Amino acid sequence: MYDIEQDKIYYKNHIESPKRLFLYESLNLDSFRENRKFAFDRTKSFKQKFIDIISQNIKNEDYIVYEADIKTFIHLLENQNDVNILILIMDRYLRQVNNMYQFNFGPIIMRSLHHINLPNEAIEIYKKLTRVFDNFASLMIFFDLLYKNKQFDDMLNLFxxxxxxxxxxxxxxxxxxxxxxxxxxxxxxxxxxxxxxxxxxxxxxxxxxxxxxxxxxxxxxxxxxxxxxxxxxxxxxxxxxxxxxxxxxxxxxxxxxxxxxxxxxxxxxxxxxxxxxxxxxxxxxxxxxxxxxxxxxxxxxxxxxxxxxxxxxxxxxxxxxxxxxxxxxxxxxxNQNQNKSLVDILNNLQKNENHVPGFCFENVSRNETFKEAKLKSVKTGTTIVGIIFKGGIILGADTRATNGPIVADKNCEKIHYISDYIYCCGAGTAADAEMTTELISSKMQLMQLTWKKKPYVSAACRQIRQELFKHMGYISAAFILGGVDNKGSHLYRISPHGSVCNMQFAAMG
Incomplete structure (x- = not known):
């Protein structure tokens, strides 16, 4: 079972310990923690059964190993026995794909071993599956794990x-x-x-x-x-x-x-x-x-x-x-003392929010400083944002369409109608964004006539991402899609090549 308190202790110790080689953020361990928690929550009712089935099936030479199962298993690693099973799984997978694998398993394996602090097991799996860790990201995490455990001779020998x-x-x-x-x-x-x-x-x-x-x-x-x-x-x-x-x-x-x-x-x-x-x-x-x-x-x-x-x-x-x-x-x-002083500043700012009504001259000195510094104007483009709240979704966008340094249109419409309860913000080439959203809006109307009910937000998202992926980036536009259906409120961030993130809030430009 996933122990969140143990996870917090690990995170705190790693952040505060001076005996580390790289910053916590540079190893991307915080993202791994979230993925690990998600994997434990998703498999909590059948986790042990999942591990037992894989450990039994791996003995069968006809068993096919899938990437999705490997990723899940890596996030569930907890002890030496799990590492031994992982070595068998990876060895079978590499023979299965003839070493022509696309997904890089090295960093994610090392993050898992770093998280549960198994340096000796990391050395063992590195020596048996060296080709999997033939990248600098894996070595960063691997050497940081050894450094944290003061295994300096092992570091030199492995080097x-x-x-x-x-x-x-x-x-x-x-x-x-x-x-x-x-x-x-x-x-x-x-x-x-x-x-x-x-x-x-x-x-x-x-x-x-x-x-x-x-x-x-x-x-x-x-x-x-x-x-x-x-x-x-x-x-x-x-x-x-x-x-x-x-x-x-x-x-x-x-x-x-x-x-x-x-x-x-x-x-x-x-x-x-x-x-x-x-x-x-x-x-x-x-x-x-x-x-x-x-x-x-x-x-x-x-x-x-x-x-x-x-x-x-x-x-x-x-x-x-x-x-x-x-x-x-x-x-x-x-650095920690500097952070504390920053917290004090933020607390003081929060206290000053309830100020007495009247004229306020607190920005005069700041403006004079800006004037003396002769700050250059910052080049800005489109900004689109979206956020989910309890009762629905808020979408926002600026109204300027630019042509290089020239403002071509001061009142450009960047929030586009898809259906009655689905809208979409577009950034990038204004013409591409407008034509794409008009096409998707028409498709949603046809779906509504076919289904005899209002379309889902996920359906609009799929139509947009398929259209963008089909053109492989030649549609120079990115979107934030938001809407409400009978499943609740949904917000999607869609990049120009068609990749999608489902988020509680999003900003693009």
């Missing part, structure tokens, strides 16, 4: 297991950013070779910072030497990377090399889009001592570049000893 894209920045970042050196020590050289073999293409800042930090903390001079030659404008403009590289060069090279490196940044300040070079106080002190010991010439060079350097009050040693997870947790708490 080297098959032909995963070695330039996948977030996956490399997952391996490097774990910040658990005791787990990575035996695989460090392998990890470094993988990153350097990619020529630093698409390597994220978090991975580069980890390598600098690892080299300095462990006095790994070989890695320092390799990092000192690294130069990438996208990364090198970052303050922490700049400070790491200065320290690294000071450890293994003459101080003259530091001046060459800093001068290169100064010459490209416009390219890096930064005002000055941010250097931490202890790094600056280290540079001054090295310059003094090197002689008068180095001291003079340091004085020349000082106007381009901003000395920060913080010490870089704190960053060298601070775990990355603590920094991420602190950043998340800061």
């Amino acid at each position: 080297l297991y098959k032909d995963i894209n070695k330039n996948s920045s977030r996956l490399i970042s997952a391996i490097c950013g774990s910040n658990l050196e005791q787990n990575l020590s035996k695989n460090t050289e392998t990890m470094i070779d993988v990153i350097f073999s990619s020529n630093f293409q698409y390597i994220p800042r978090r991975a580069i910072i980890f390598l600098f930090k690892f080299a300095l903390n462990h006095q790994n001079f070989n890695l320092m030497q390799r990092l000192s030659t690294y130069d990438n404008p996208r990364i090198m403009k970052q303050d922490q990377v700049v400070n790491f590289k200065i320290l690294t060069i000071l450890e293994i090279e003459p101080v003259e090399k530091v001046f060459i490196y800093i001068q290169n940044i100064i010459d490209n300040l416009d390219q890096y889009d930064i005002g000055t070079i941010q250097v931490y106080s202890d790094v600056m002190q280290h540079l001054q001592i090295k310059s003094y010991l090197d002689g008068k010439e180095s001291t003079e060079k340091l004085e020349k570049i000082k106007p381009y350097i901003t000395c920060l009050p913080e010490t870089f040693g704190q960053i060298l000893t601070t775990p990355i997870e603590y920094i991420r947790e602190k950043r998340i708490k800061t």
